[in-house]
Each structure stands twice: as C-alpha cells, then as structure tokens.
Amino acid sequence: GKGNFRHFMEKELHEHPAVIGDTLHRMVSPATRAVGLPEDLGIDFANISRITMSACGSAFYAGLVGRWWFEAVARIPADGDVASEFRYRAPPLPRDGLGLLVSQSGETADTLAALRYMREQGQRVLSIVNVAESSMARESDAVLETVAGPEIGVASTKAFTAQLSVLACLALAAARARKAISAAQEARMTAALLEVPGRAAEVLEKDEAIQAIAHRVAKARDVLFLGRGNCFPIAMEGALKLKEISYIHAEGYAAGEMKHGPIALIDPAVPVIAIAPSGPLFEKTASNLQEAAARGGQVIVFSDEAGAAKLKGIAAETVVLPAVDPFVAPILYAIPVQVLAYHVAVLKGTDVDQPRNLAKSVTVE
Numbered sequence: 001g002k003g004n005f006r007h008f009m010e011k012e013l014h015e016h017p018a019v020i021g022d023t024l025h026r027m028v029s030p031a032t033r034a035v036g037l038p039e040d041l042g043i044d045f046a047n048i049s050r051i052t053m054s055a056c057g058s059a060f061y062a063g064l065v066g067r068w069w070f071e072a073v074a075r076i077p078a079d080g081d082v083a084s085e086f087r088y089r090a091p092p093l094p095r096d097g098l099g100l101l102v103s104q105s106g107e108t109a110d111t112l113a114a115l116r117y118m119r120e121q122g123q124r125v126l127s128i129v130n131v132a133e134s135s136m137a138r139e140s141d142a143v144l145e146t147v148a149g150p151e152i153g154v155a156s157t158k159a160f161t162a163q164l165s166v167l168a169c170l171a172l173a174a175a176r177a178r179k180a181i182s183a184a185q186e187a188r189m190t191a192a193l194l195e196v197p198g199r200a201a202e203v204l205e206k207d208e209a210i211q212a213i214a215h216r217v218a219k220a221r222d223v224l225f226l227g228r229g230n231c232f233p234i235a236m237e238g239a240l241k242l243k244e245i246s247y248i249h250a251e252g253y254a255a256g257e258m259k260h261g262p263i264a265l266i267d268p269a270v271p272v273i274a275i276a277p278s279g280p281l282f283e284k285t286a287s288n289l290q291e292a293a294a295r296g297g298q299v300i301v302f303s304d305e306a307g308a309a310k311l312k313g314i315a316a317e318t319v320v321l322p323a324v325d326p327f328v329a330p331i332l333y334a335i336p337v338q339v340l341a342y343h344v345a346v347l348k349g350t351d352v353d354q355p356r357n358l359a360k361s362v363t364v365e
C-alpha cells in the first residue's frame, strides 16, 4: 500500500535514501569499505576494449551517466544509444567488448533486442536490472541487481538512483582493475559514494523549497533543463519526468548547446532549470545561465551553498542542496528534479501514478 503517502510515486521518492544504501551495500565490503564486485560476475575490466550501453527512457539516462563515469573515472572507451535506435543501426562491435543493458523491468522489448544483438556480435553481456527473474537477467552472461524493491508508479524514481549506484560501483571497480585511479582517489570516491544515502535524506527535507518552485513551473508551457558533464543526463531525466507526469513540454539540454539554437526560446515565460553542482564544469554552466538571464529567462538553480552564492545575482529561485563530491552529484541531483515533477503534477491534478498513454513495462516494440 501507499501508507500515509498520497501516491506511490511520493512513497517511492521517499525510499531513495534506503534504496541507494541497500544497493551500495551489496557492492561495498563492510570490512574494508572498498567497492568490490561479486566474485562470480566473471568480468575482467582490465581486458575490456570497449563498453557499449543500451537502454530506454530513464534507464538510458542512468546509462549515460555510467558512460561518463566509465570514460572519466575508469578510462574505458564507452558508448551508448537508445535501444530502439541501437538495434537497427547494426553497429559493428569490438573484440573483448562488454555489452551493458540497464532496465528496471528487465522486459523492455527494445532493450532485450539490443541485448540479443550484442550477444550475436560476441560481446560479454552484463545487465543491470531490478527484477531478478526477468528475460534480460536470464539472457545475460552477468547480472547486477538494483535493490530498489517493486516500483509501482509508472514514472521511474528509486530504480533510477539504484541504477546510478550500481554504475558508480562498477566504474570504481573498473578503475581499480585498470589502475586508472590511485588508492587515495579510490578511497575519496568510495567515501563520497557511501555518504550519498545520508545526503539524499537531506535532499528530501528540501520539499517545501521545491514546492515553491513547482508553483512557478506549473504555470509554464515549456521548460528547459540544463546540465553539463555527468549531470547533463540529469537535465534530461528532469525533463522526461516533467513531461511524463505533468504533461508540460520540457527539454533537457547540454548547457553549452544552448547558444546553438534553444536560446531563441528564452523569454520570461520559459523557466530555465539549472542542474549546477559545484565542480570542474560549474563556471561554464554559470556563464550559460548568465546568457539565459540576460535574455529575460527565469533561472531556477539547483546547486550547493557555494554554487548558489555565485549565482545569486541571476537566479529567480534557488534550491540549496548538500555539497557533495562531483563524482556522485548525479545520484543526488536526480532526486530534486523528480520531486519537482511530482509536485508540478499534483498541482496540475494529473494521474501521477498512471500517466496517460504510458505503461510501466513496454514489452512491445
């Protein structure tokens, strides 16, 4: 049941901290507090030539964050495409390649077809699924489970942060196997990861600030979400969730791509929501936001205290989130964008748990 919550989605949003914690604890040794993969996974990251990732919807965005981590942290060439395109592109796949699928249900038709194509192309196949007895789990060489529990709301919430948690652990394990990071870097990143459940609980306490923003967003016809680096996929996740449950048109854009077209859309009626944690790319995003504000855009900022202070002059609204290592920012920032979509949908009176035209599991192409 939903307990005291109005919707399954609201209940599932509140499960983020526990789900992230349970998922991480499957892969972090309590003794050494170091990330380790199950012994029987059978994947030798030191000898993988390339990772090819495929998935649909939110699961694809989780995979894109994973791609970023595999490249930047583990220094493995990685690529990704939505399954409905990937399966028909007929991409040649390399010797010693790893195929990676991400899916809550493990039954999505296009993702399953991508998996079968990867196998035909001689890839070792690893699936990250939330349903252990699913078709994808059965047909994979290796499986990592997200420990999200059943997700009832059609819009994915806790399964998404659980997927990110698994991918972060995988990237750290791969980085160690490839000697891509030092022991000190690994210790710092693992500690940052283990802090996420606590920080996630603090994000859920920002509910009122996010509701205030929801009132503004609910009046809009179009919304732009901007992000960079490992938070660009979080901008796309925010846009997808908003469209899906509030029926407001939204786009997730790479902040640096704005000036190549979408900046023409900016006027006071189009909120620009920035996913802008402090980190190496913050100043770049800040200058893109400056450009949006100069054209009358209402800039809504999700950042930490330091970032919020720097954007004070241009932000119409700000949600101040806990400061975290930039490595784990996408896991944390996924939460407020989902919470925002939830509150906008409630204000609009849509069917939050069962949005029109959508099904929880898409088992037809």
Ligand code: F6R
Pocket (backbone or CB within 6 Å): 056, 057, 058, 059, 060, 102, 103, 104, 105, 106, 107, 108, 111, 154, 155, 156, 157, 240, 241, 244, 360, 361, 362
């Ligand atoms: C978005 C959403 C969908 C799913 C997509 C993939 O909120 O729920 O975009 O992420 O249909 O589904 P799975 O993960 O079951 O393969």
